[in-house]
Amino acid sequence: MDTFEYISATPRVLFGSGTLEQLPSMLQTFKTKTVLILCTPQQVSTAETVQKIITDAGVAESAIFSKAAMHTPTHITDRAVLFAQENKVDGIVSVGGGSTVGLGKAISIRTGLPHLCIPTTYAGSEMTPILGETENGRKTTRRDPKILPTAVLYDVDLFATLPVGLTVFSGINAIAHAVEALYASNTNPVIQLFACEGIRVLCEALPALLQSSEASQQDLLPQKAAREKALYGAWLCGICLGSVDMALHHKLCHTLGGLFNLPHAETHVVLLPHAVAYNASAPAAAGAMAKLASVLPDAEGDAVRGINALYRRLRTSQLSLGGLRMPETGIDEACDAALGSNRYKNPRELERDGVRELIRRAWAGEQAR
Ligand code: NAD
Incomplete structure (x- = not known):
């Protein structure tokens, strides 16, 4: 066997069906008071479901930012960071595919806020310390352990609409x-x-x-x-x-x-x-x-x-x-x-x-x- 190095650095993962109901208890470990919920314009209703679960459990306030887009354009991240500041959020929940997770990573690396991902595609971004961003049509990618989300909640039921x-x-x-x-x-x-x-x-x-x-x-x-x-x-x-x-x-x-x-x-x-x-x-x-x-x-x-x-x-x-x-x-x-x-x-x-x-x-x- 060849010499190898193995480094294990993955976020906390909860996997199953109906696991979305566990979101409030996961959020409590973040000790967040106001959560920024991210989604694309196409997945607002899923973000609203997430918001309702948080509100009903009474664990935090929340605000939805629904402008996530492919390849993480930096002008959208700028707007999202401003929105986060206006709403005094202290935690991020991204619900969606790689585009939404990318926006969550981009905000988290800029602000230091904890980031919980709820993936709804198989792209896999939630398990990586990698962020690709686009500025003026040019895409650059960087790797930093701080980009890795804090926790990931996989709920199989969210894939029924894919x-x-x-x-x-x-x-x-x-x-x-x-x-x-x-x-x-x-x-x-x-x-x-x-x-x-x-x-x-x-x-x-x-x-x-x-x-x-x-x-x-x-x-x-x-x-x-x-x-x-x-x-x-x-x-x-x-x-x-x-x-x-x-x-x-x-x-x-x-x-x-x-x-x-x-x-x-x-x-x-x-x-x-x-x-x-x-x-x-x-x-x-x-x-x-x-x-x-x-x-x-x-x-x-x-x-x-x-x-x-x-x-x-x-x-x-x-x-x-x-x-x-x-x-x-x-x-x-x-x-x-x-x-x-x-x-x-x-x-x-x-x-x-x-x-x-x-x-x-x-x-x-x-x-x-
Ligand atoms: P996407 O996130 O752009 O989603 C595509 C469309 O499907 C969107 O309109 C979205 O709202 C919709 N959608 C997603 N899940 C759905 C569901 N369950 N039901 C109904 N509609 C749903 O696509 P993607 O392929 O997941 O992600 C692509 C982006 O992710 C690219 O920008 C890519 O560069 C990035 N990415 C990054 C990494 C990384 O490690 N940094 C890894 C993979 C992908």
């Missing part, structure tokens, strides 16, 4: 964290266990969720069980993202997302098979690819084959960067940016022809190979 398309995309987004954790330059055996289990569980849950969404209401019970599995898997994948360094796939998603304002989860979906195919031939990734193939159904020992088979089951094979409105002329720009000065560790060296072909194939929606 549209099936986003369920599948966001679930694959989670799988991508685990895939890159397997071949991370600083991977370790513990994270590899989390990664394999996260992928395995999501590969069971996502097809089941897709299937039951197409069936009628009578499938509610299996749907709930599948949702539980999916969230459990996504949590494990989120730990992977927060614990070890990501590589080519995440770098490409970050670069392309910023350059062409692409939707986050869908960009991950399009690029993942191509990034795996690019790295599959690298001797340094051989062990990781074998592990990946062992948990992907129908892989028959071949990780790329396994990902392609999963995509056929989830009906995501037809997605492309072109379909996400990235211009074809952007392929070279994306390639230059990905190979730019901010180099990162990847199991296969970054060769211009190979990376360009990867992006071109993803742009055209061709199958990874």
